[in-house]
Amino acid sequence: MNFFNQTGKMVLGSRLRRLSEQITENASQIYRLYDIDFQPKWFPVFYVLSKEQEKPITEIAEEIGHSQPSVSKIIAEMVKANLILETKNKQDGRKNMVSLSPQGMEITEKIGNQYIDVTNAIEDTFAQTTHDLWKAIEEWEYLLNQKNLLRRVEEQKKMRESKKVKIVDYETKYQQDFRALNIEWISTYFKMEEADYKALDDPEGYILKKGGYIFVALYEDKPVGVCALLKMENHAYEYELAKMAVSPKAQGKNIGWLLGQAIIEKAKSLDAANLYLESNTILKPAINLYNKLGFQKVVGHATPYERCNIQMGLNLK
Amino acid sequence: MNFFNQTGKMVLGSRLRRLSEQITENASQIYRLYDIDFQPKWFPVFYVLSKEQEKPITEIAEEIGHSQPSVSKIIAEMVKANLILETKNKQDGRKNMVSLSPQGMEITEKIGNQYIDVTNAIEDTFAQTTHDLWKAIEEWEYLLNQKNLLRRVEEQKKMRESKKVKIVDYETKYQQDFRALNIEWISTYFKMEEADYKALDDPEGYILKKGGYIFVALYEDKPVGVCALLKMENHAYEYELAKMAVSPKAQGKNIGWLLGQAIIEKAKSLDAANLYLESNTILKPAINLYNKLGFQKVVGHATPYERCNIQMGLNLK
């Protein structure tokens, strides 16, 4: 079985399971050693009840981290083995109050030495190691609690893929992509407006010639995203971020962020004081992205777009 | 869920399982992220086949550490999903040679990036820890491989219980126990002989008065084991260990070893040069104990006992 050596840490999960199986393996024999008629899986329930006289099933489940049906089943088995008594709660007729029977109590006494010996055996093994498994588990639980593996993998994927994205300056050959990418997203959420067509049909005239810029995001050398930086008329040092569009096929590659960064850098290099944008609050991922880029909600600008219901600004000075 | 904090390291097994579940939890979502139609449990089989073109089922099972039926099932599922082809081995008609189908091969390519990202996500998490989980697992696997938890617990139990055992000098009040404990074991394996009765009925006359000693092992102040040190007639500095008997109810408490040690100490204090004993090879645990005490097989002594078929000696000088 050289699987674990070959595959690397990718299989950490299975490896942990294997070790846990190795440890749990002879649990039932250990009970027999102490002459206790007991199934290892009963232990968590038993332990909780040995600390508190009476408890309803869901509370036990909560405490030991099992599902409620699992505890229900274990308790049914332990009732059959005469270790547990059930009584209906008088205040709340739904609750099944569970407690140790006299025979269950007897086991508490017998099991005490077993706890001691098992704990010592494990502590003893710990003493023979140089890397602390217990603390390592605690660290991993903490880290995965903060951010689970799925999110960590997503981040890695995004990072890797964003390396394949190139942000380039607009050229005439990208006019059709600039138009199509924008029409695609606008028409999924809204209706195309007059002002849209003007800019999309003639970016050179309506954006570039007026002192604006356009960036194109290439993924594997294909245009998958665009964004424009418009110079605001009658406002020196004020620019607008507009016409940002990313192909839904290219999502999860950080393209919006990379385009946004490029626009901000360009605005800075143009000595812009403020960057401004218009959007709609139904576009949650977009608003989220703008927030990450540093934009904050502002009010007061006039807009030619019906779909705009939020305006955001970013101070560059 | 404060179960894990309260119970201590006793529940190491469950805690490991919980962590492994936490890691494995979103595995299927991770595959979806890469647009791969794949069940996580298929992975080990898939991985092995991606490295080698063709393999029979048992070899795969062996390599990934699963049972053969488990691999059989997984392969049936993967065949249904068109990822795997089966062919009968021509040399050996029992063998079902398994290989990736063209669709399976395609996944190999898609999955490559996933391997990279998952590995990086895990390595990245490792980098955030101070205790190395991976190395800790390796250490534990090694230690449990050497001696499993059951044996470690047994040792702890023995140690704990042997502390409750006291070895005391023979007194007249123990005569009945000395007799009964010996008769008990002798008559389970053999027939009582003339020589037995002589010594058991009159230990004072046949053992103590002839320069011998008897020790009694008390467990919770009750006699549970006895052993005699006989001075060998006509051999100065030669002693015999004899009449060792431990109650079967008191097994696993190291009593034999403690009695043996006491006898050896006494013999040394008497300036004995050699200690000698007679036994029978069907008494495996006894022979084992004598070996642990340092005795080795010897020949040449005369014995009054029919049941004796092995003689052992220990040099004390």
Added chain:
DNA sequence: ATTAGTTATATAATCAGTTATGTAAATTTA
């Protein structure tokens, strides 16, 4: 060439957990 034993695989039964679902009791809301 039989026969007995071994090996490779499939199938069945089991296990310890899970999620899904139904029902009665309690609580909240209108």
Added chain:
DNA sequence: TAAATTTACATAACTGATTATATAACTAAT
């Protein structure tokens, strides 16, 4: 206060593994 919702629990169905067992194919020993 009746209706809607939530909660506690049991039960059923499923899951991913296991062990046990049956069967066919091979191998070794008479």
